[in-house]
Amino acid sequence: MARHRIGSRWRDPRLAIGVLLVCVSAIAGGALLAGPEQVQVYRAASTLLPGAALDESDLVLVGVPRGISSQYLQPSDLQRSGDKKVRSAVYEGELVARTAVQGEADDGCDVVVPLATRVPSSIERGDVVELWRVNATSAELVAPQVMVVRLDSGQGSLGEPATAEVRIQRASVGDVLLVLGGDDGFVLVPGE
Numbered sequence: 001m002a003r004h005r006i007g008s009r010w011r012d013p014r015l016a017i018g019v020l021l022v023c024v025s026a027i028a029g030g031a032l033l034a035g036p037e038q039v040q041v042y043r044a045a046s047t048l049l050p051g052a053a054l055d056e057s058d059l060v061l062v063g064v065p066r067g068i069s070s071q072y073l074q075p076s077d078l079q080r081s082g083d084k085k086v087r088s089a090v091y092e093g094e095l096v097a098r099t100a101v102q103g104e105a106d107d108g109c110d111v112v113v114p115l116a117t118r119v120p121s122s123i124e125r126g127d128v129v130e131l132w133r134v135n136a137t138s139a140e141l142v143a144p145q146v147m148v149v150r151l152d153s154g155q156g157s158l159g160e161p162a163t164a165e166v167r168i169q170r171a172s173v174g175d176v177l178l179v180l181g182g183d184d185g186f187v188l189v190p191g192e
Contacts, residue, residue, distance in 0.1 A: 038063035041072035042096045047089070049125055051110055051149040051167055054084040054101055064095070073098055088147065089126025108167045110149055111176055115162040116185025119151055123188055130189040131166060133179045142179060143172035145191065164188055 042059040056078060064072065073096040078084065087102040102108075116134050123129055131143040143166075150165040164186075168176060179186065 037066045039066050039069035039074070041069055041074050042078075044090045044092055044094050044096055047092050048086045048096070048100075049149065050086050050088055050147045051165075052086045054078070054086055059096065062095070071097060071099075073101055077101070088128075108147075108169055109173060110165055110167050111173070112163050112165045113176065113180065113186045115164055115187065117187055118153075118162060119164065119188055120190060122190055123148060123151070125150060128191045129166075130191055131168070131172075131176070132187045132189055133184045134187050135184045139187075142175045142186070143168050145169070146172075146188075148188070 040061045041064050043062045045058055045060045048054070048058055059073075061075070077098065084101050086100060088100045090096050090100050113131070125148055127148050128145055129148060130141060131146045133140045133142045146166040146168045148164060149167055152163045152165075166188075
């Protein structure tokens with residue numbers, strides 16, 4: 001009968017390599033299961049409409065991978081000076097893109113315009129549309145990109161016309177006010 005020494009079994013290099021492989025596998029598996037590093041960004045707790053003041057109570061923090069986090073609103077963005085407003089509609093549950101929020105330096109303004117016709121059913125709050133001037137003989141584009149802030153069908157008891165509150169660029173304000181001072185009407189046309 002062959003006798004083996006107990007000490008020689010522990011000196012076998014195959015055992016040391018096996019233990020080392022198990023340790024490396026455990027560390028690598030833990031790193032893979034941990035996933036990518038997460039960064040906190042904001043998600044809309046309810047639908048955010050253009051022109052509305054942005055408040056932290058309208059937002060919920062969620063984690064996203066660092067690689068895509070730079071395009072979304074982060075807590076540090078809200079801590080910077082100045083009030084923030086919603087620039088484009090953000091629906092409940094969506095991550096809030098930085099481009100959907102504007103600071104106080106934005107040069108747009110809200111104007112309420114009477115409409116010559118009913119608003120197409122395809123146009124909703126938050127849509128970017130064209131604002132056209134119309135009269136009996138012609139039509140002219142007044143503002144190429146306006147955002148619909150609010151729509152009013154105008155079906156009140158006094159027969160008021162339909163109106164739309166739109167956010168326009170300051171460069172177009174003069175053209176819009178010129179039409180408001182005349183007899184021409186406005187029409188909203190879905191943007192491209």
